[in-house]
Amino acid sequence: xxLGIMPHYRILPLGDTALTLEFGDRIDPALQAAVSALDQAxxxxxxxxxxxxxxxxxxxxxxxxxxxxxxxTDHDRITELLNTLPGSSLEQPLQxxxxxxxxxxEPSFAPDLDSVAHTIDGDTKTVVHLHSGCEYxxxxxxxxxxxxxxxxxxxxxxxxxxxEPRTRVPAGSVAIATGLTxxxxxxxxxxxxxxxxxxxxxxxxxxxxxxxxxxGDHVRFDPVSATEYARIERALAAGELxxxxxxxxxxxxxx
Amino acid sequence: xxxxxxxxxxxxxxxxQDRGRPGFRRIGVPAxxxxxxxxxxxxxxxxxxxxxxxxxxxxxxxxxxxAVGGSVRIAVAGSARLELIRGDERVTLAAWRSVTLAPGExxxxxxxxxxxxxxxxxxxxxxxxxxGSCSTYSRAALGGLAGxxxxxxxxxxxxxxxxxxxxxxxxxPWTTEDRPIRVVPGPQFDHxxxxxxxxxxxxxxxxxxxxxxxxxxxxxxxIAHLPGMDSEIVSDAIVPGAIQVPxxxxxxxxxxxxxxxxxxxxxxxIISADLDRVAGKPPGASIRFTAVSAAEGVxxxxxxxxxxxxxxxxIRPCAPDSGQSIDIDxxxxxxxxxxxxxxxxxxxxxxxxxx
Numbered sequence: 177x178x179l180g181i182m183p184h185y186r187i188l189p190l191g192d193t194a195l196t197l198e199f200g201d202r203i204d205p206a207l208q209a210a211v212s213a214l215d216q217a218x219x220x221x222x223x224x225x226x227x228x229x230x231x232x233x234x235x236x237x238x239x240x241x242x243x244x245x246x247x248x249t250d251h252d253r254i255t256e257l258l259n260t261l262p263g264s265s266l267e268q269p270l271q272x273x274x275x276x277x278x279x280x281x282e283p284s285f286a287p288d289l290d291s292v293a294h295t296i297d298g299d300t301k302t303v304v305h306l307h308s309g310c311e312y313x314x315x316x317x318x319x320x321x322x323x324x325x326x327x328x329x330x331x332x333x334x335x336x337x338x339x340e341p342r343t344r345v346p347a348g349s350v351a352i353a354t355g356l357t358x359x360x361x362x363x364x365x366x367x368x369x370x371x372x373x374x375x376x377x378x379x380x381x382x383x384x385x386x387x388x389x390x391x392g393d394h395v396r397f398d399p400v401s402a403t404e405y406a407r408i409e410r411a412l413a414a415g416e417l418x419x420x421x422x423x424x425x426x427x428x429x430x431x
Numbered sequence: 432x433x434x435x436x437x438x439x440x441x442x443x444x445x446x447x448q449d450r451g452r453p454g455f456r457r458i459g460v461p462a463x464x465x466x467x468x469x470x471x472x473x474x475x476x477x478x479x480x481x482x483x484x485x486x487x488x489x490x491x492x493x494x495x496x497x498a499v500g501g502s503v504r505i506a507v508a509g510s511a512r513l514e515l516i517r518g519d520e521r522v523t524l525a526a527w528r529s530v531t532l533a534p535g536e537x538x539x540x541x542x543x544x545x546x547x548x549x550x551x552x553x554x555x556x557x558x559x560x561x562x563g564s565c566s567t568y569s570r571a572a573l574g575g576l577a578g579x580x581x582x583x584x585x586x587x588x589x590x591x592x593x594x595x596x597x598x599x600x601x602x603x604p605w606t607t608e609d610r611p612i613r614v615v616p617g618p619q620f621d622h623x624x625x626x627x628x629x630x631x632x633x634x635x636x637x638x639x640x641x642x643x644x645x646x647x648x649x650x651x652x653x654i655a656h657l658p659g660m661d662s663e664i665v666s667d668a669i670v671p672g673a674i675q676v677p678x679x680x681x682x683x684x685x686x687x688x689x690x691x692x693x694x695x696x697x698x699x700x701i702i703s704a705d706l707d708r709v710a711g712k713p714p715g716a717s718i719r720f721t722a723v724s725a726a727e728g729v730x731x732x733x734x735x736x737x738x739x740x741x742x743x744x745x746i747r748p749c750a751p752d753s754g755q756s757i758d759i760d761x762x763x764x765x766x767x768x769x770x771x772x773x774x775x776x777x778x779x780x781x782x783x784x785x786x
Binding site: 188189190191192193194196198201202203231232233234235236237238239241243246247250251252316317318319320321322323325361362364379381386387390391 | 453455456459562570571614615616617664665666667668670690691700701703725728729732736
């Protein structure tokens, strides 16, 4: 019996080891929520010993990829099992956490703040106000371990990537591009516009949950001075402060 | 006695790999893992380890490893030319068998080929897993030794005190078929249509020089995106084997260290049974593709696993037991030496002693 979840996604083969369940082709909080709901339903079924042969699932903006062991199962089998998932589990509300993450927007940490202000015909205060003035949803983690794709940015900050990507973006950089914002967990090449720096590490393999954020979380940025940035960074490194201190119990109030 | 294996030379690129790090894609951590799982399993079985134990993955040869502080048993899987160095003696050695290095003895991977990958298993290699795996993923400093590729002077600790049991050999080298690489069309086949797929399947592609554990560039006929289709998509998941096509039409086949998601449409995905052959192709090598169904891909994976299981079952003790350290004369007798650098010592050898 089809339980009403099939119409929501297309099933696309991804080689002999995976299927991609595609809910749409856009960045849209509703698609992310649908992806997350199916991901949770599969997680719950696996926890009960069902869905034999699945290795892991990978949620993205708009699709859920199911990776399986072809020695244990196959595409048809996985598709059949997905049809048996209880539809009701898809209606459970998502339990995303809320975060208020410090961000220093001072010039030494914000090499692109001036150019972004110039591009949008505003001043740097406006850019900081816009960027820190709303709460973002974490659509997915990818590109690098712990790298959160968050959105949506206020309309004026919708910019394409830089025409000249940097070969070296510092770890902790708070950046924007293509309607999204992110924090670089690692030093890496990158083409996004750098507006500031966050002192809270986004990935620590020693932790039970190595990534600070997960898909479905909500993030707001809290502008801090360079002095405050340094204090937080020191306190985190010394173990006097835990990253969980930046989690808020409910939706953060507007600044 | 505490022993370790010291790398005295690392060659082109050498890293610790095992089965990989499944389960963390959702937080952006790639699967990683060995590029040729069959070679890993064979090498480990020969060395007396469990099949998925971490191995030293070697690109292109040039690696040299010395036993220090005690005897260390190792085994090399792959089409590699090997040399055992003991004092002034240099003996050419066949792959596909275990060898116990006495303290001070060294094994050198002279060259690898055809193909560019070989795996060195070390009995009792003792490393600390990170996120469930010892695989090196250097971009995020995960696994291996301190999260990085191996370099000269690195010491690999060995837990086994004294290797026991006889040396093991694989009677017939593990080979792969020289036939087109099988791909399953999709997931974004509809960005290219039949014309795009026909370009991929008809093209004689070459492996680009900028190729590594993340992926290989396919140099050859550009694959056109259908009119009206964007050359970028909203990111979705990648698995090793996915062939992504950026706006310039130059395809890239992604491998174990590829990022978990990407914004280029993927025309097709190389099946897991053929991915080792792709990863092992050196720059400039020819590569051709043929399309199969997803179900055929699954069947190929199962056939490949059965074939590997049979090969591993065929592993047997070497004829003469050479004891704690390698006995070169015994190697002559057992016909495992493929040639000898010191010509004076080869006088009594059988004339047809190629491997």
